Amino acid sequence: MVTLSFDNGPEPEVTPGVLETLAKHAVKASFFVMGRKVATAEGRALAMRASAEGHWIGNHTYSHTKPLGELDRVRALYEFEQAEQSLDWLDQRPRLFRPYGRAGKLGKHLLHPAVVEKLVSGKYSTVLWNCVPGDWRDPEGWMPKALRQCRSREWSLVVLHDQPGAALKHLDHFLTALKQLDVPIVQEYPDDCVPIRDGRIVGPIETWTSSRAD
């Protein structure tokens, strides 16, 4: 199976095209949005549209400048909470959070212990990934790589980017190719990508949390 996620938007130049392509293929996905982009009127309208069209929306930090595990407590909480404020209109349970990894890397830099506490007390689900074909680095060539990864893994949670110069150009082709391969596209997430589900720690969270005390 394949689950699709689109990170770093919404973007007025890109998100409408992504939504139209997904609708054409009757695919539901997740959008992990940047708080500072959703805080604009245009960004908010796009995120609301994605939500109204059945996609799931998640917090992907406010400014997306440094992984939370590299920040101190105050800044890490700000990144999380400020993005939540820009999503205060979102009526979706569970609430979703995806940390910023820096080029899709997984590791202890992803989370700060203070944010983990918030994720638990607020009953969030934390959504990581297992497939990063690099659409933003290689907007022409990411697709064959993505298809190869999707065929080699039982359930791929693919990270694509809802930003200029990334996935959109070959998204239609990608979705057609997945259909030809008979790969079902689902909206749910594989268990090994969700270390916190509805506020319950169900994965090895220390693997993705910094040990900083400040």
Ligand SMILES: [Zn+2]
């Ligand atoms: Zn990102």
